[in-house]
Amino acid sequence: MLWGLKQKSKISLLPGFCRISITMTNREIVSRRQRIADLLSANRLKEALGQLEPMISETGLGEWQSRKEELDTTYKFMLKYTMEGIQDPERQKVYSKLVARIYELSDVVQEYLLTRDSVEFIYVQKRIFRDELMSRQSLEKGLDEQLLGGFDKNDVHQYEKEIGFWFRYFWLANNYQEQQKSLMEKVIVSELITPEEKAVFLSALNLSLWRYFDVNKFELLFMFFDQEDEELIQRALVGLLLAFYYYDGRLAYYPRIRSRLLILDEDPGFKKLIEEIIIQLIRSKDTEKLTKRMQEEILPEMIKLTPHLQKKLDLDKLLKESLGEDQNPEWEKLLDDTPELKGKMEELTELQMEGSDVFMSSFSMLKNFPFFLSISNWFYPYSDDHPAVKELAKGHDKDWLTTFLTAIEDSAFMCNSDKYSFCFGIQSMPDDMKHFLSDGLKAESEQMEGILKDEELINPINKSRKVIRQYIQDLYRFFKLFPEHKAFNDFFSSLLDFHNKSFFKDLFVGDRKILFSIAGFYFQKKYYHESAEVYKILEGQGDVSAEVLQKMAYSYQKLENYQKALDCYLKADIILPENAWNLKKIGLCYRYLKQPDKALPYFRQAEFQDPENLNTEVSIAHCLIDLQKYEEALKSYFKVEYLAPDNHKVWRPIGWCSFVLGKFDQSRKYYGKLLERGQNPFDLMNLGHVKWCLGDRKKAIEYYRKSIVSAEMELDTFMDTFKEDIKHLIDHGVDREDIPIVLDHLRYMLEE
Numbered sequence: 001m002l003w004g005l006k007q008k009s010k011i012s013l014l015p016g017f018c019r020i021s022i023t024m025t026n027r028e029i030v031s032r033r034q035r036i037a038d039l040l041s042a043n044r045l046k047e048a049l050g051q052l053e054p055m056i057s058e059t060g061l062g063e064w065q066s067r068k069e070e071l072d073t074t075y076k077f078m079l080k081y082t083m084e085g086i087q088d089p090e091r092q093k094v095y096s097k098l099v100a101r102i103y104e105l106s107d108v109v110q111e112y113l114l115t116r117d118s119v120e121f122i123y124v125q126k127r128i129f130r131d132e133l134m135s136r137q138s139l140e141k142g143l144d145e146q147l148l149g150g151f152d153k154n155d156v157h158q159y160e161k162e163i164g165f166w167f168r169y170f171w172l173a174n175n176y177q178e179q180q181k182s183l184m185e186k187v188i189v190s191e192l193i194t195p196e197e198k199a200v201f202l203s204a205l206n207l208s209l210w211r212y213f214d215v216n217k218f219e220l221l222f223m224f225f226d227q228e229d230e231e232l233i234q235r236a237l238v239g240l241l242l243a244f245y246y247y248d249g250r251l252a253y254y255p256r257i258r259s260r261l262l263i264l265d266e267d268p269g270f271k272k273l274i275e276e277i278i279i280q281l282i283r284s285k286d287t288e289k290l291t292k293r294m295q296e297e298i299l300p301e302m303i304k305l306t307p308h309l310q311k312k313l314d315l316d317k318l319l320k321e322s323l324g325e326d327q328n329p330e331w332e333k334l335l336d337d338t339p340e341l342k343g344k345m346e347e348l349t350e351l352q353m354e355g356s357d358v359f360m361s362s363f364s365m366l367k368n369f370p371f372f373l374s375i376s377n378w379f380y381p382y383s384d385d386h387p388a389v390k391e392l393a394k395g396h397d398k399d400w401l402t403t404f405l406t407a408i409e410d411s412a413f414m415c416n417s418d419k420y421s422f423c424f425g426i427q428s429m430p431d432d433m434k435h436f437l438s439d440g441l442k443a444e445s446e447q448m449e450g451i452l453k454d455e456e457l458i459n460p461i462n463k464s465r466k467v468i469r470q471y472i473q474d475l476y477r478f479f480k481l482f483p484e485h486k487a488f489n490d491f492f493s494s495l496l497d498f499h500n501k502s503f504f505k506d507l508f509v510g511d512r513k514i515l516f517s518i519a520g521f522y523f524q525k526k527y528y529h530e531s532a533e534v535y536k537i538l539e540g541q542g543d544v545s546a547e548v549l550q551k552m553a554y555s556y557q558k559l560e561n562y563q564k565a566l567d568c569y570l571k572a573d574i575i576l577p578e579n580a581w582n583l584k585k586i587g588l589c590y591r592y593l594k595q596p597d598k599a600l601p602y603f604r605q606a607e608f609q610d611p612e613n614l615n616t617e618v619s620i621a622h623c624l625i626d627l628q629k630y631e632e633a634l635k636s637y638f639k640v641e642y643l644a645p646d647n648h649k650v651w652r653p654i655g656w657c658s659f660v661l662g663k664f665d666q667s668r669k670y671y672g673k674l675l676e677r678g679q680n681p682f683d684l685m686n687l688g689h690v691k692w693c694l695g696d697r698k699k700a701i702e703y704y705r706k707s708i709v710s711a712e713m714e715l716d717t718f719m720d721t722f723k724e725d726i727k728h729l730i731d732h733g734v735d736r737e738d739i740p741i742v743l744d745h746l747r748y749m750l751e752e
Contacts, residue, residue, distance in 0.1 A: 024058050026118045033110040040099055041249040045075055048102055055109045067105055074098060100253040107213060111174055121484035122211070126172050132165065147183060150192035156387035160374050163200060167376035170204035176216040184220050188227065195229045196381045202232060203379035206239035210489055213247055218257045225264075231381055234273070234467040238475075241277050241498075242491055248501040258503065265507050269461070274507065275514045276465050278498050279521055280355060280472045285496065286525060287357040287476060290348075294361035298348065352413055355469050357476065359418055366421035367481045378478045382419040384409060389423055412466060415473035499534050512543055519551070528555040532564075546576040553585065562592040580609045580616075587619060596626035614640050614647070621653065630657045648677060656686060660728055664690050681711035685718065689725060692742075693732040701742060705749050715750065719743070 024032070032051055039048035049072050056064045075098060081088060088094075115126050136143065147166055153159050173180050187193055187201055202224050209217040221243075224236035244251065244261065251258055264270045352358045371377050371388050380386060384405040393401055404426070408419050479490040498504045499518060508514050519534035535552035553568030566589035572582050583606040590599035600623040606616045617640050624633035634657040640650045651670045658667035671687040674680065688703030708718050722743070730736055 024054070024113070026114060026120070029055065029110055029113050033106055036106045037103070037250070040102060045099065045102065049075070052102070052106055052109065055106070055113065059109060059112055064105065064109055071098060071101055071105070096253045103213070103250055103253070108174070111212065121487035122172075125168065129168050129172050133169070143179070143183065144186065148186055148190055148192060151197065153385070153387045156391055159387045160377065163197065164374050164376045167200060167204045170201055171207045173208055174212045175214050176220070181216045181220065185223065188223055195231060196383050196386070198229070199231050199235055199381050200376050200379050202235050202239070204376070206235070207488070209239065209243050210246060213250065215254060215257060218243065218260070222260055230463060230467050234464055235471050237273055238277055238468065238471055241274065244503045245496070245498060245501055246489070246491070248503055251503060258506070261503065262506060271508070271511070271514065272461055273464060275517060276461065276468050277472070278518060280468055281491075281496050282518070282521060282525070283356055284472060284476050284492055285527070287360050290351070290356060290358055291361040291364070294358070355465070357473050359414060360476070363418040363421045364481055366425045367477065369421070369424040371420060371424060375482070377420070378417060378482060379474060380416065380420075382409060382416040389420075392423060392427065415470040415477070417474045417477045497530060497533070499537060512538055512541055523551055523555065526558070528558040531555045532559065544571070544575065546572045546579075549575065550582060557585070557589065562589045565589050566593065578605070578609065580606045584616060584619065587623070591619070591623060591626065596623040599623050600627070612643065614644055618650070625653065625657065630660045633657050634661065648674070652683065655683070659686060659690055662732055664694050679706070679711045681707040681713035681718070682721070684711055685721065689729060692729065692734055697742065701746055701749070704746050708750060
């Protein structure tokens with residue numbers, strides 16, 4: 001049934017059933033449906049059918065109860081024959097079909113209940129659209145004629161209304177029956193429907209499939225993928241890949257769909273496209289962090305710089321000149337005066353070049369134009385032939401507008417959605433600013449055009465990469481910024497761990513190249529949990545190279561799983577012995593695991609290879625402290641101080657070792673130097689220890705008080721740390737019985 005609805009008048013005619021009162025909330029319905037899916041994935045069919053029973057009762061529809069009982073009976077017979085030892089070569093096929101039918105029945109029951117009762121955006125739209133569809137069906141012209149005759153672009157409001165209707169027609173459908181499938185097939189080959197309009201309807205198909213499983217939708221996406229238009233090919237592939245990700249466990253029961261994907265796997269270019277999409281989806285996980293950086297770091301710096309920029313660059317004059325001419329050399333000089341900002345800008349440029357979404361922050365505020373009230377416009381590929389864009393011509397200089405729109409269309413880094421935002425946003429700007437921005441955009445487009453053409457000659461996939469990047473960024477904006485975005489399943493909030501999915505393993509069995517690429521990308525972006533997982537898979541497939549083992553180890557180390565990190569570093573040491581970096585990492589892991597006796601030999605080996613490395617020397621000294629070899633530790637710290645006299649941090653362990661060894665004057669000297677650079681509560685406490693050991697209790701207790709009051713240390717923290725140091729105080733002659741008295745005196749002082 002297309003819309004998942006039945007006329008209420010029919011409900012009362014079903015024998016033995018009547019409309020019952022609502023007892024399940026929408027959340028309970030969705031939760032129970034997910035529970036059914038989980039049980040089916042675990043091959044617990046009886047429990048899944050039991051979970052389905054209350055949902056069917058909630059509908060009050062007898063036909064679904066009958067279907068459920070039929071499934072139950074079929075399963076009981078299968079179990080009976082199996083227990084009796086009857087051999088049936090078709091049993092696995094029957095089992096798979098049974099699981100698929102339970103999935104499908106739970107789908108339709110959930111959709112019926114939500115469409116009937118839910119006030120969420122999608123289900124309100126479905127109820128409204130039911131009436132619109134009935135009105136359309138009552139017209140003399142059939143739906144085929146209404147859709148396939150093309151769309152009149154002379155009236156922007158009527159055009160958007162028509163595109164919006166057909167978008168909802170394909171989006172809100174549950175199962176595509178023959179009429180829906182046939183209509184979409186005709187759309188794909190129609191010469192009257194533009195490629196941009198086809199791309200919009202394809203996106204409606206994607207949203208529909210991601211919302212409601214249907215074999216026919218998969219087949220239509222494969223049909224779109226077979227077209228020659230690059231936009232349609234890549235949108236279809238993104239849709240398929242995300243659907244395979246979302247329905248991974250379920251697709252095992254639909255061999256026809258899986259086999260269709262595996263046929264494409266024979267083309268090496270197809271695998272490369274899959275890799276590009278996965279990498280771009282993973283890259284999208286950085287968008288939120290980039291947006292935050294733009295808002296908290298880059299833009300505030302630019303705002304602070306604006307008055308200086310206005311004065312130094314004479315912007316009033318600059319705005320009247322073309323940026324296509326020689327650039328003002330003062331601009332570069334100004335950025336040289338702000339090296340931190342320049343560094344950030346260069347970093348963002350590099351991120352932009354590799355495909356990161358650096359514009360989300362800038363354009364998120366430009367999604368409130370009426371254009372974006374229509375859901376279909378979020379998926380419309382940028383075209384200056386869109387009636388809404390043509391409206392911009394009114395009141396603008398024709399030559400300027402032509403230049404501006406061409407520059408927008410040619411921009412390689414803005415996604416489609418942002419291009420439309422730019423078009424509408426520029427209308428409210430002063431003329432000087434319009435020309436300034438359009439000239440800059442033109443210069444950027446001309447510069448990048450040559451680069452991208454050269455890259456496409458070298459690597460033809462770059463054209464596909466551009467479409468993939470723009471479409472995924474369009475999707476990201478929709479799932480994050482559309483007013484009713486919470487009603488949709490946001491893929492970008494999920495793990496996107498394709499490497500753990502069965503379909504991915506089927507596609508790339510024996511092909512470690514893509515796994516290595518994905519692992520490297522995760523590693524570069526500091527997603528260490530994911531990189532460790534993928535490197536582990538690579539190891540399991542026989543890749544035991546030092547690079548794989550070391551990067552897996554480092555990922556575990558960053559996750560603070562030091563035992564797993566150590567195991568990997570030790571394996572790498574067998575393959576690549578005497579590698580200084582690896583030796584130091586082994587030592588570090590042993591030290592974190594509280595085994596300094598095992599750590600020290602590895603640091604010593606690393607020191608032998610690079611005697612002047614101060615980090616290694618510090619690590620050796622730390623191990624010696626852990627082993628309570630304070631005299632040796634002190635020698636190492638003095639070596640560091642000698643080789644790096646500006647390293648003030650080394651003063652602290654020198655002061656501590658000197659105290660423990662009873663070298664109080666030396667300890668006092670170093671703690672004094674530290675306190676001249678700022679008050680640290682532990683330095684104050686340790687200097688108090690020194691004073692007490694020298695017999696000056698009053699001075700000692702004053703430093704203790706300062707460590708708590710002046711350096712803002714919690715009293716509990718002070719006491720816990722003090723307890724660890726008591727043994728050293730006693731070793732240096734402090735009377736054990738005096739300690740609680742001094743501490744109580746300190747407590748009284750703190751109350752004053």
